[in-house]
Amino acid sequence: MTYFVHIFLNNIVPLSIMILIGAAMYRTFKLDIKTLSKLNFFVFSPALVFVKLYESELSVAVLGQVLFFFLLFFTAISVMAEIFIRIRQYKGGMKGAMRNSVVFYNSANYAIPLNQMVFVGDAFTMSIQMIIMMMQNLLPNTLGVYNVNAHKSSWKDILRTVAFLPTIYMIPLAFVLRHFEVPIPQPINTPLHYIADGFMATALLTLGVQLGGMKWKFMFSDVLWSNFLRLIMGPVIGLLIVLLLGLEGPMAQALVLSCAVPTSLSSVLLAVEYDNEPDFSSQAVFMSTVLSMFTVTLVIYLLPFL
Template sequence: MVKLFKVDPKLAPTFQNSIVLMNSGNFGLPVSQLVFAGNPLGISVQVIVLMFQNLITYTYGVIISASTRSTGFWRNLSELFKTPIIYALVLGLLFYQMPWELPTFIQTPMQQVSNGFIALALVVLGAQIAYPTLKQFSFLFFVSIFARLIAAPLIGLGIIWVMGLDGTVAQGLLIASSFPMSRNSALFALEYDNYPDYAAQAVLVSTIASCFTVTFFIYLSQMLF
């Protein structure tokens, strides 16, 4: 698609990230908790999707964004080691395998912070979309919006049918594929100077438009599965 539309090399990573990376955390978790209230399986599907999205974000997303600064693979790969989530993942796996328990004075405040995640995430999302100004829309801009909000969940629906999934799992995956662009795509664009205004506007517009598209796919998931 990038070659088809002859996208500027510095805009290409932002365009690709805006389609591939979605807001599975700030937006996705609260929506899933609302839709699947009292159904742990539906929420678990979203948590798993969120985990994979985080891995994609801080591997593929970082490398492709850094590619505008250098064409060297190892130079771009080194950008991964500047992201804290890589080290957090390693430590998390380590603690999970070890029969250790955190002291109460550490575990209690961490649990309280964890309980406040959803509320804090919504505040951060609001701050993220509060400042971009809407200007200089282009055809490519609307292509990315359409691809993220309409084409991606339709592709997801096709994969669900091919895999023969049904019930809550199918509902959760379809809904999870319909969420708007991730704010991380805007953060990466700002960090690597890859058209940050374009990215911020795309996040804002896709988040607003998702009020209608996500509602539609929630309804469609309940009708089909």
């Protein structure tokens, strides 16, 4: 019961308030969703990725283990999503939207506070979550863009689109500067942190604006299937891979927890930016965030058994 109340008050309620503010802002001022989307993609997200990676402390051993786990997990959940898409016989943009809603999860503004709460700010488990966040920030800006454009664009056009996304350049830049201990000048470092700190609020407000402006013809079946694959099958697959690799203790617990979080806001930002099933994507994020109050609580309860 303590976990339930804590997660509800410290994750679900703050997220919901920000989303509701965004929806109210749209209803009142008819905000431009495309402008907000571009701010997220080209300003806030790159700054967040750079700051978090530049300031983190990751050992080579931990990095290798976590990346191998993530490779197996991402492959397994992608195959599962593809099988489901074929069974449901989705067409056009819905295929990419469903893929993104399952394989991209909220590893930053939901998973990081959750990790801090469950493991009491442990640096080791936080470094694990930071690696997952790094990969989950890279993939929406590459594979995610391909997923929402594959049905209507050529490979050449998609690669050109990806090449103009700044986030993919922030990852190697942050690692290189950190490796050679290159200090960030204060006049640059200060605005970088201001922008990075604004990512969560801007992303959640963007989701609220999208929810406030969409036609609420709820795609009940598709959304709940997406939530089931993300919130139930996600941690189950993570647990199976942890057992397969023989991992245990805090590392195993942190990895399984990282697989249990709801659909990423990136799926909404992609859907809005490239006009690909934005209503379904927004509903999938919103419902998975609400339902995670119950599913994540169960995962946390089971973690000590690993």
